[in-house]
Amino acid sequence: MTIKTPKKLIEVALPLDDINVASSKEKSIRHGHPSTLHLWFARRPLAAARAILFAQMVNDPGYERHLGRGVNKEKAKIERERLFNIIRDLVKWENTDNQEVLDRARAEIRKSWKETCDLNPGVPGFDPNVLPVFHDPFAGGGSLPLEAQRLGFESYATDLNPVPVVLNKAMIEIPPRFKDKPPVGPQSLAANQERIPERWLGARGLSEDLRRYGKWVGQEASKRLAKHYAPIKLPKRLGGGTGTVLTWLWCRTVASPNPAAGGAHIPLAKSFQLATREGREMHIVPKVAADKRSYSFAIQEGGSPKLTSTVGGRGGICILTESPIPLTYIRAEGVSGRMGQRMMAAVVNTPNGKAYVAASEMEELDFSAIEPTAPEADILHWAGCTNVVVYGMKTFQSLFNVRQQLALSTFGALVVEARDVIKRDAIKSGLKDDGLGLEQGGMGATAYAEAISVYLTCAIGRAADYWNTLTSWESGGEFVAHAFTKHALPIVWDYGEINPLTDGGGSWVSALGWIARVIDLLPAYKTGHAMQLDAAKSSIPNESQTVVSTDPPYYDNVPYSNLSDFFYIWMRPCLRQVFPDIFATRQTPKADELVASHSLYADINDAMRHFTDGMTLALRQMHAKSNESVPVTIYYAFKQSDTGASGTASSGWESFLESVIKADFVITGTWPVRTERSSRGRAIGSNALASSIVLVCRKRDTDAQTVSRREFQRELKDQLSEALDVMIGGAEGVSPVAPVDLAQAVIGPGMAIFSKYSAVLEADGSPMTVHTALTIINKMLTEGADDFDSDTQFCLSWFDEQGWSAGEFGQADVLARAKGTSVQGVAAAGVVESGSGNVRLFKPSEYPSDWLPENDNNTPVWEALHQMIRALQAQGESASGELLAGMPARADHIRNLAYRLYTLCERKGWAEEAMGYNELITSWTGIENASHEKGHFGSQMSIED
Template identity: 20%
Template sequence: MLSAVGTKESWRKEVHRPATSTHKWWAKRLGTVFRGIIASAVTAADEDAAVAYQSPLDLAGAVVLDPFSGSGVTGVEVLKLGGRPVCFDINPVATLVERQAMQPWSFEDLATAYEVVERACREEVDRLHRTEDGRAVLYYFWVATVECPECADKVRLFDSPVFSRNAYPKRVPRAQIVCPECLAVKTSRYDFESETCPNGHEITQRGAARGQSATCSQGHAFKVLRALDDSIPVYEMYAKMVANRDGSKVYESITDWDRDLYDECVELLAGLPADAVLPAGDLAPGNNTDQALKWNFRQWRDFFNARQMVSLSLIATAIRDLPGLAPEREALAALFSGTLEFNNLFTSFKGEGTGAVRHMFSHHILKPERTPLEAHPWGTPQSSGSFSTLFKSRLQRAHEYKVKPADLVARGSAVERVTGLAQSLAATVFDSWEAFARAEGQAAYVATKNSADTDLPDGSVDLVVTDPPYMDNVYYAELADFFHAWLQGMRPHGGYAKTTTTRAPGEVQNADPAEFGKAIEAVWAECARVLKPGGILAFTFHQARITGWIQVIESLRRAGFVVTAVQPVKGEMTTSVVKAGAREPSNLDSVVVCRRAVDGATNPNRTLDEARETARNELARLRDAGVEVGAGDIRSVVRGTVLANLASAGRDLDDEVAEIVDEFVTETIDELASTAPTTQDREPALF
């Protein structure tokens, strides 16, 4: 049942759980899954957790800790069920996102503050995004250029002259192409073979750039990074999409008037007041920043061109200067920060028939774009990813959800949105246990904190529910610094970090398995200390590398926990860009349920074979219910279940154990591939 509703939510998280979608955060989990975890944790063994999930469950003020709270999914679900969440994250950007998810806004005050900001900056931002005859420019198209190291020929790094086509090109073959030689724009087909531009130049499908290499007009092939020398590429405008007064859109070439307007932006940037909000800070080396550094992006301000910097600074400064530190001002600051991912030099054009802007985090690295898209940051009704459009799609939608939350519920074979199963979200947010413990009414303790060292008293928490970070791959702080570079000058709330970076000692993520294990053990140990006798720790996890699973299971054992269940459940949208590029994309999470050894907990699987059979049966049950189960899912679930059994038996999880576990993985993959799905008549289980 839970995987069915999770699948529905995974396609449109921002629609089904908008309170936690006001700003980007990585690896955001499904609210339906966390509602299910909570429902299962508080349901007696002789009662049906699936019934509890679909009922207006009341936690009666139970305190629930999330030590890795990210976008606030746990906190929101706890508040909706009448509990009191404690949400810690070591990153201040995550804390900001969580605060938006849980605290109420006066939408009247929010709209008034929005109008104040609009009056302060929109006219000038609009002026900087217009044609000579006064029409609004929705998007400017740019191309990176380098000099050939052999002959100094300017090379425009197009990989194709087709710069705009429909998301379904076979159905709508019309496309826009640009002449790489003179930058004239022409309408053609996405699959054209040869064209002649208005100035007589021949255009073919192949551009100068191919992967990491490029070829100049003289035939010299070279590595792009070699040509960059010690600076970022020089970008050149080549086209624009204009909104006509009748509502139609048209592609046009860049004119001298456009170039002069951009040159004015360069002058305006140099003349901004000393106290204007601008991005601050340098990029530091890291797994997710190294590619940008190789392209010589060394400061966060390098990620924006002059017009973007001026426009965004005008908006940010107007928000900063709103009086007071009210939740509504904070919400607009968070909205502005969220707008940044669609307005920088790392975005690109998705094409017609879909949202136009491909945001910079479509990949989990800071990947430079050879043909970036510059959008209108304030926007028009026809814009994508702009401050004005996101105000409606994010803040207004989140406010409506907070007032009247809806949950996804399985009704037979259908999944429906149902209201009346949850309380409204209107929490007073506190930043200390002392204040939180004294508070009456709906309250949340939300703080930027290392969860290995908290101010929570012993035995003060009824339940721990979380989603720990990956051991490696996506380093949240390295990416969050992009937002923090602007936010530190805006001071969205009184407790927002004054540091120059969000990287901090105590971060759990670490490419070194031993360091990862040590850091996460410290958090688990703190959870064991603050958890009440008989309490449960439950978390979702998946990891491609077995070393990640080994460190998680070992760290739990060292912290005094015993794994009592590993349940596979729908985790994310199957067709995400990141998953599409993975060798074994993961579709499922494992819900890992733990109890403290001092409370008498034991692993339910008596033998290694029994553990493997438990994992196989759970995966088969999901597959037979129509949930996609891939090799990566099998690998993760079997590893977690078998390693938990070995750890409970006191076995050291060494290289020999890893080989044994992966033999079980191979056997399970083969077994599930060879057995046809079956239809099973059973009562709907929660997991």
Template identity: 40%
Template sequence: MLTDPNPTIRRKLIEVSLPLDEIGAASKKQKAPKGYPTSLHKYWAQRPLAACRAVLFAQLVDDPSAWRDRFPTEEAQESERNRLHDVIRAMVPWEASSNETILNAARWEIARSVAWNIGEEPPPREDGEAILRYLQEKAPPVYDPFSGGGSIPLEAQRLGLRAYGSDLNPVAVLIGKALVEIPPKFARQAPVNPDARAEAARGGAWQGRGAQGLAEDVRYYGKWMRDEAEKRIGELYPKATLPDGSEATVIAWLWARTVRSPDPAAKGAMVPLVSSFMLSTKEGKKAWAEIVHDANAPDGWRFEVRNGDLSAEEEARLKKGTIGRSGGGVCALTGSAMPFSYIRQEGKGIGLGNRLMAIVAEGKKGRIYLSPTVEQVVIADQARPQWVPDGELPNNPRDFKTPNYGLKTFASLFTPRQLVALTTFSDLVAEAREKVLQDAVAAGRSTDSTPLHEAGTGATAYADAVATYLGFMVDRASDYGSEISTWLTDDNAIRGTFGRQAIPMTWDFCEANYFGKSSADLNTISKVISEVVSGLPANSDSFVFQRDISSKEGYKKSYIINTDPPYYDNIGYADLSDFFYVWMKKSLQDVWPELFRRLSTPKGSELIATPYRHNGSRDCVEFCAVAFFQAIGKRSSN
């Protein structure tokens, strides 16, 4: 849509044809490559970047049939259409997202359609800067009213367009700001950290582009956070003693939940709930835990880790554990059945316990699995959190399983040691922000004290920007560091809390060492986030704001609307986001006061059908949810 009140409506490429096979192949879910934007922060149903890029391009570029004076025959139109398909084929692979030659070719095609529609000619193909300026001045902005994880605004910006997004959810809004709004404010600026300033003093001119300076500072101050945290709480993360007496860094502690046995013969013992005793299923590196009856151990049993070869039958037995997905569990001491109804009752009553099952350490030739020790358990028990996140988990039995077993609060999803660590990291975000501010002033940045949330661009705003990404570090640490996180036995690695779009109940869980060599290490986390920031386009002023879509505030008719609305009832975005919101609020409330003014994410007008929020019979609940969805949707479309 152009600002001309009577524009010529021309047929767009998307209305005719697209190279769907290539777009589909590039959009196929795969392990995120280095710098992939979804690694910045977890969100749900994030759209494939390749598809967003292709659809935006085809939505803005005219089909050749719209210009019969230029392409008078069907053969000429088809030839031109195939050429445009080749442009799409070249730009959809992830590798093309940082290739300015390929991207400029795509931008020029958009600029050409815009120019022809207003009676002009586009800038020269080879002048990338002129093409970007032209798109900024003449092309309509793209607006995604359900921007969520930010894929559409990001790809609009990558194509050189002004990009706008909005969402009701503050977590989504801040992700969008971090992707498209913050980087352009500080693009092409040198980092301010002491190492970078020392290099500049030696005559080393900053050669970075885009948001690479910002990314360097995120990495530097992220490492400072990690080192400072280790000084403060490192004693809670001891090394493990190997069989030869040497010490090794712990990667993770693997815990099993326990429940009081219903069998009188067990004499009230707390027995393990283990989904699988296998710790590593890699060929040649198999490891597992066994239950050993020991009268001197608590409850008369202990875990012992073993390594070696296994027959297929033995491995199948160990994989069964003591609890499955159906039927419940069995008492490891007596073999008595423990149905889920009983485990739920005990969990809500006296509560479930935890028992250390194994220790994963970093050896000279890979991961080493060790039996638990009393010393390791004693140190873990010394953790005393001074703060815990507020709030109860939603009464959403479809997606939140832990309340069925007595784990009803956000705090209950973390061990005491995890709470101490995440609280320490959150507090360090504010301290790091002050260091960034001092260093930014020392580096000669403007002393304007306007904060980032009020559109500042000086030293204060820059400190807010770096702090925002450091706050994302805390969130990523919480994802890899909860009682829902598990150990991947085939990869010998940590799986985060959100293996799927829910918070399930996990029986044996992984407690990561934030100072070990894994995906949960703070140095690894800061590197992942800084790599994303470094690769962001940062080429146009863009904005993401919090907005109820049923409101008309902030809406402009000159926008090109491109969106993918929330799933009808498949994902509880707001409920799931609260897992991160409680940590964001602690880390970043002073930086983004408007976004984090509430106790939790807004849910009353969220555009999804949520039956569990409506009381009554099943039919009534479903009817109310559908009616709510339709009412909000109607207000949104008017």
């Protein structure tokens, strides 16, 4: 049976710039953002997740045309703009819980679904009254399943790794089950001001009970741990009395290799700075004894430390003998178990405020009576990501000092004990006990107690991120930075040990506050399901076809399971009784994880095969279960360094595209979604760009044909130029695709042609590879012929050869003649300097500032473009727009040339040269608006349906 399938909005147009701006702003959102529930790696922005899923479900207003019926193009544009405005509202963080905005989006999704069902009457799975379920088979941090639930879908989140499975249960499974329930915890555990009972809507009752029982856990832990975190005697300079330590500051040590030091352990500190804010400068000073066999630490106020560091990337220095300590020696000492630690100072809360106390002013801490309590688990080494291993820290236990282990073990044990307390209180409050836990679908006191313990376990995970020896002291803000500031476990030489029993940053109280604010904003709108599944081997136990949007692992970018054991070892004791199957193994699954593992495969080709074969199987599962009428959307991480001389390519990217095509998908679109804006100079040409490409995929026709390479290139040439015009020109009311994103965006229409065939055959009959297809597509982008004037054609080629440098006149003369002009003619146009046997292109800043296009009878497109860049950089969009108003007919050519030159600069690695072209295009809407004000320039941008 043939399914009638309208084109979806995502297959035609998106307000991409609005989505990217909102995604970028979201990076600075902290309070209430799901990322603060518990750390997970490479989360997608909620703004992008909402926008992509909405556009994936909503029919494009011009879809009737694709079904063989006519459509009013002007009406379609107006309707498309209305949908864009819904997306613009939807992506704003402040609208996350705005029911009016969400209801508009939900209504639009249901409307499009009904239209699709009406086109397919009687077809199984097309019930206009019931949306298909949503499924993300690589749920990870849960952004996509959460936003699907927010938009009205019954949401399934599956993952192989137990940690994200628990996080998804916390976000999409538990809140709907206990929606609108008031807290059961006793009033004595409530905050000073209890929230109004009428407001126990959604998941707010859950968040209040997290606060209450989290407080109980904290109180009990304080009793059991008090002697290990007792107040200290303050030195006389601070007035005497006692103070509570907020943070102990430690450094690692090794025995000096110089015999003159007498075997003394030397401090390895990356920084001795304590505070750097103006007027509060403070640092640690290592004071060497007269015999140069020992040292102590003191605090000094004002100025900067003379000794800034004793260790770096090449090794360390012995403060006793001033002799170097090779890095190989330090590593060998670590591997042999001879690396130690020594306290340098402490941050103390005193009656007069926060102060610093040197280790020499305190009693020496003795940890010898504290037994290690962390679960033993080996670190599976991944070079570059777990380099603690090369310093002898081969187990996760070794990443925590014994007092930190005791604190985490104590809090974890209390989470288990809390379940009985919560269950008892729940029954007292009137919640019946059906005897069923969360895994059995329970909704009574037992399940509720387990639910609260899940959130308490998330607090254990947040605590572990701060209560370890890989944290660092940030002197600018005077706080401890958590361990996972990157997707790695690097060695940290001097670390901050937080007192868990205070209420400062990184404490238990702080963790509870972060998590409670997240729960307050969870939608609890529709049923959610989170379960552990291997995406390559199985799919969700649901017979209906699903809507799929997913964010799979990125080849070898992140060693998820290697790193997540850091949290798993602490979560497992807390939740093993609640989820026995999920926490059945001592460590997270490794062998079946779909990454090109550097840990498990010595040969990178074997790792690539594992990734490609497994991803192909997973994509086939999606293909089999996805609804025929809705495209599948797949996020794939993209680094700017993947765009090089041969175009947009990398082994991971190509391997992934290969899997998509092998799974019988056709790629109908690619959208670059950015979480960092890089339209300005800092990020252009660097690897600062943080993008994902969202692939839009349809099922390939079962009777797809093969074509020859020549036929593929011919079709590519015919269709890609039209797609490029749309991307460069933009749609009405929508910014064009920025030059920095063009190489990624053009993959969509190019791969749509390549992937719709069962194979593209080379001259020898072999199938064309994805690598070859990408190369051909990129050549179309970088070498496409434009009808520029002869002088501009010369400048374009000369710039390709010389950049802004001077070249020999003879070479320039030959090139100019080939382009139908002369060096003298180009010089007369005012774009090159010719003399002394050399020819050089003028930089934008060298063009005359009093130039007006109306007064110039010989204006190559090259001159017009660089004059606009000069005006933009010197005076802003208004000045550049005034120039454009004087030459409206050249607008398309100017913009096209800017794209061509940006792509050329990117390919050659000319970051500084690329900046001006990218700035012009990203400012184009403002420039165009400024030109409108002059009354001369009509919009040149349009989109064909």
